[in-house]
Amino acid sequence: MKRIYALEDWCIDCKRCExxxxxxxxxxxxxxxxxxxxQPRPRNRVRVEGNRTLSIAINxxxxxxxxxVEGCISGAMTRNPETGxxxxxxxxxxxxxxxxxxxPFGAVTIEEGPRHPIAFKCDLCGEVPGVPGSPSCVAACPNRALIYVESEGN
Incomplete structure (x- = not known):
């Protein structure tokens, strides 16, 4: 399965991924x-933490x-067995x-929902027009600090 990885040495804190x-x-x-x-305002599912000296995209x-998924008491978090x-x-x-x-990556955040706070996280948003197979954050990164590659492990 393909995953997004952040290369902190290349991140310039521009927040274009967000x-x-x-x-x-x-x-x-x-x-x-x-x-x-x-309204409601769209929510980003990736965030940049740090500053211009050292920053990294969290996803x-x-x-x-x-x-x-294992700890979700309501069944809201799920993993598609075919796509991962x-x-x-x-x-x-x-x-x-x-x-x-x-x-373990700090990638899940809580945002205000219509009734109560709800969990938000990266959903590998799919293909971006003109950049087949790349999530929007990867396609937008001007420094290639986000890469989308095949990976077997965490």
Missing amino acids: VACKVFHSKSKDPVKAFLFE CRHCPAPKC VVTSNPEKCVGCRTCVSLC
Whole structure:
């Protein structure tokens, strides 16, 4: 299965991966409309932590045996056995934060939902027009600090 890896030596803290993720998950697919007018605002599923000296994109590694899925009490976190993609179903999430505490990469975050806080994480957003097979964050990275490669392990 392919996974996204971050190369911290190449990250320049531009946050283009965050913007690309939000736009991909927006209704309009337009950055201006998505950031200024859409309600609810689209949420990014990757985040950059650090500063211009040292920064890194934090994203889900879609583990072969994900602790977040194992510990999810509501069944909101699932792993597709065919693709290996780990997803969070906001309709099932109860906001207990178990997945947040179990993720060894810090890739699961809690955001305000319509009824209560819900878990958000990278969903390997699919192909980007013009860049087949690359998630939006990888395609947007100007420094190639995010790579999308085949991997067997964590």
